[in-house]
Amino acid sequence: MRHDISFTVNGEPYNIAVESHHNLLQVLREQLVLTGTKNGCSEGECGACTVLLNGEPVNACLVLGVEADGHEIVTVEGLATDGHLAPIQQTMIDAGGTQCGFCTPGVLIAAHALLQRNPNPSETDIREGLVGNLCRCTGYTRIVDAVFEAARLQRVSNQ
Amino acid sequence: MQPFDYVKPNSLEEASALLIEHNGDARLMAGMTDLLIRIERGFFHPRLVVDVKALPGMRDLLVVRNGDLRIGAAVTMNEVALSPTARSGWPLLAEGCQSVASYQLRNRATVGGNVCNASPAADSVPALLCYEASVHIFGTDGDRTLPLAEFITGPGRTALQRGELVTAITVPAPARGAAGKFLKLGRTAVGDISVMNVAVLGWPDKATPSGSQWRIALGSVAPTVIRAPEAERILAANTSMAGIEAAAQAASDASRPIDDIRATAAYRRDMVRVLTRRGVEGVLAEIGEQANR
Numbered sequence: 129m130r131h132d133i134s135f136t137v138n139g140e141p142y143n144i145a146v147e148s149h150h151n152l153l154q155v156l157r158e159q160l161v162l163t164g165t166k167n168g169c170s171e172g173e174c175g176a177c178t179v180l181l182n183g184e185p186v187n188a189c190l191v192l193g194v195e196a197d198g199h200e201i202v203t204v205e206g207l208a209t210d211g212h213l214a215p216i217q218q219t220m221i222d223a224g225g226t227q228c229g230f231c232t233p234g235v236l237i238a239a240h241a242l243l244q245r246n247p248n249p250s251e252t253d254i255r256e257g258l259v260g261n262l263c264r265c266t267g268y269t270r271i272v273d274a275v276f277e278a279a280r281l282q283r284v285s286n287q
Numbered sequence: 288m289q290p291f292d293y294v295k296p297n298s299l300e301e302a303s304a305l306l307i308e309h310n311g312d313a314r315l316m317a318g319m320t321d322l323l324i325r326i327e328r329g330f331f332h333p334r335l336v337v338d339v340k341a342l343p344g345m346r347d348l349l350v351v352r353n354g355d356l357r358i359g360a361a362v363t364m365n366e367v368a369l370s371p372t373a374r375s376g377w378p379l380l381a382e383g384c385q386s387v388a389s390y391q392l393r394n395r396a397t398v399g400g401n402v403c404n405a406s407p408a409a410d411s412v413p414a415l416l417c418y419e420a421s422v423h424i425f426g427t428d429g430d431r432t433l434p435l436a437e438f439i440t441g442p443g444r445t446a447l448q449r450g451e452l453v454t455a456i457t458v459p460a461p462a463r464g465a466a467g468k469f470l471k472l473g474r475t476a477v478g479d480i481s482v483m484n485v486a487v488l489g490w491p492d493k494a495t496p497s498g499s500q501w502r503i504a505l506g507s508v509a510p511t512v513i514r515a516p517e518a519e520r521i522l523a524a525n526t527s528m529a530g531i532e533a534a535a536q537a538a539s540d541a542s543r544p545i546d547d548i549r550a551t552a553a554y555r556r557d558m559v560r561v562l563t564r565r566g567v568e569g570v571l572a573e574i575g576e577q578a579n580r
Contacts, residue, residue, distance in 0.1 A: 129292040148293035148336075151323065171324045172392050185391045190320050194293050195338070238391065259478035260389020 133197035137162065138206030146193035153177045155193035156203060164204040164233045168262070175261035178234035179203050185241040187260070204233035207240060215285075216240050216278040223274035227265035235261045239275045243282055249275065288327050295338045299425045299454065305337050307427070307450040315339055315452055317361045318395035320388075321404050344454055345399075350376070356458040360399025364411070365390065367398060377458055379467030379486055380414040386471050387411070389478055399453050405439045405511065412439070412512040413486035413504035414469060420458045426451040442510045462500070465490035466573035468566040471506075472558055474549065482549045483507040483558055485538070487566030491574050495523040497530065499574060503563060508542035508555050515541040518563065526571055535564040 130145040137160060146155050156162045156179070168176035170189045177188040180202035207214040216239045219225075226232045235258060242249060242257035249257065254275045255268070263271060296302040306313050314333040316322050317340055325331045339345055345361035348370055356377055358367065367373045368385035387393055387401075387410050401411045402422060415435050422438040424431050427450050435456070438446050447453070461467070467488040473479030484506040492500040501522040503515040518537040521530055544555035 129290070131293065147290065149288055149290045149326075170327060172320055172388070175389065175391060178391050181394075184394050186394050187320075187391050190318075190323050190392075190395060192293060192319065192323075192336075195319075242390075256477050257390055259475075260391045 131194045131197075133194055135196045135199050135201060137201045138203060148192070148194050150193045151189050152179070152181075152191040152193050152196055152201070153188035155196070156188060156201070159193075162203050162205050166230055166233055168230065168234075173260075173262065174231070175234040175238060175258075176231050178237045178261065180237060180241060183241075183244070185238050202237070204236050207236060214240060215281045216243065216274065219274040219277040219281065220271070223270045223277060225266060225271040225274040231261055231263040231265075235263065235271060239271075239278065242275065243279055247279060247283055247286070249279055251276075289329075289332055291326070291333050292335045293338065294335060295341055299342055299452070300427070302337050302339055302342060302452055303425060303427050303450045305335065306452070309335050310449075313337055315403075317345075317397040317400045318363065320392055320396040321400065339452060342454075347455065348373070350460075351457070354460040356380075356460070358398050358456045358458065360403075360453045360455055361397050362399070364393035364396045364398065364401070367411075368393060376460060377414070377418060379417060379469050379488055380411065380458060382467075382469040383410045383412075383414040383486065386469065386477075386481075386484075388480075398456060402435065402438070402456060403445055403447070403453055405441070405443050405445050407442055407509060407511055408481045408484075408507040409512060410471065410481055410484065410506065413484055413506045414467070414488075415456065415458060416504040416512060416514055417467065417486050417488040417502040418458045418461060419502075420456050422453055423455040423457065424451050425454050430454075432457075436514070439511050461488060462490040462492070464574055466570045468569040470562040470566050472562065480549070481507045483542075483544065483555045483562075485559060485562040485566050487563065487570050489522070489567070489570040489574055492523075497523055497526040499523065499526060499571075501534075501567070501570075503534075503538055503566075505538060505542055505559055505563075508544040508559055510543070513541060515563070517541060522567060526567070531564055531567050531571075534567060535560045538563040 166176035168174035172187040312334040316336045340361040345359040347359040364384040374381040471484040486504045501519045515538040518534040521534040539560035544552040
């Protein structure tokens with residue numbers, strides 16, 4: 129069954145019809161062709177599909193597209209502003225926190241959200257904040273380094 | 288995935304009527320973190336999912352007049368885990384909710400869904416059993432309230448009848464001076480489903496021989512989350528080292544675990560003993576300190 133929904137993605141308003149049984153991930157990737165967000169496990173374990181729903185991270189594979197009606201979504205494509213990478217994007221590159229890259233969009237969104245709610249996270253805070261984002265390449269150490277550095281940059285720029 | 292339709296009813300009456308009209312082909316949804324997976328794997332084949340999140344009262348998280356914490360059925364795990372009210376007044380519950388999966392998942396998973404799924408590994412349920420929570424049910428034949436221990440009738444089974452839905456869970460305030468410990472064993476330190484868990488609640492009570500009262504609940508070691516009443520009785524009588532050891536053994540004896548992919552039954556039984564002892568010692572250290580103040 130198709131349902132008309134209105135929502136914003138990365139600040140852009142959309143009015144589209146979505147299938148009631150399609151998840152938000154499918155809507156983003158297949159209808160809006162925002163393919164930055166990845167489909168890993170389809171069951172909320174791996175976090176590759178993490179997006180912001182009204183500013184809070186969720187697994188897009190476990191949200192129905194129709195549920196996005198009236199809400200604001202931010203995907204990895206929406207993290208950069210005016211052609212400038214968000215701090216966490218730049219520090220992930222600098223720290224070598226990405227290898228195959230499949231988990232990276234979800235990690236970036238989850239880390240961005242973590243830094244919004246906790247500007248000065250401890251290593252435990254970072255590891256707990258990213259426990260829903262599985263990475264099979266990096267061993268996480270460099271991802272943690274990247275989040276630390278992004279937190280530092282964020283604090284400096286807010287001073 | 289098999290197609291299904293989606294509806295967001297405007298009232299509890301409408302939600303209930305939809306369940307009755309579709310007679311088993313409609314499923315209630317809140318956070319969708321379990322339901323969508325089960326639909327995708329082909330365990331459930333609903334024609335319709337009924338989204339209850341926006342119904343009146345479903346998102347309430349507040350202390351009501353008699354001092355109970357009222358948790359609307361669609362309140363998320365994060366909302367409870369991060370609520371200053373829940374953390375200060377019902378810390379065992381906040382800890383249980385905090386221990387569920389990841390931050391992203393806790394933004395969607397609900398306490399009502401956790402209770403209605405009736406999994407033996409439901410991490411909010413041990414605390415809710417220790418606090419002797421009640422489940423509020425709406426139905427076309429009228430509202431009813433059941434103790435949580437009676438609401439969950441088996442693995443994945445509840446006392447809900449046709450057309451009924453859970454609207455809220457109320458959690459009585461613990462006794463003065465109460466302290467709790469939630470000890471959860473997963474395959475990883477954080478974020479995993481419980482291999483098993485133990486919730487221990489204790490509070491000072493001069494009327495008992497040991498000077499304290501206890502509630503102990505065990506998760507993922509029986510077809511449902513269970514209380515360990517014999518262990519609770521032993522501790523009310525005696526909290527010496529021998530009493531704690533006997534209570535831990537009684538809790539272990541109360542468990543009826545199975546071998547599965549996460550652990551063997553023998554390991555789980557042993558861990559019930561170990562974690563119960565640690566939980567009781569932890570609670571005793573806290574309520575002992577308060578008594579000495």
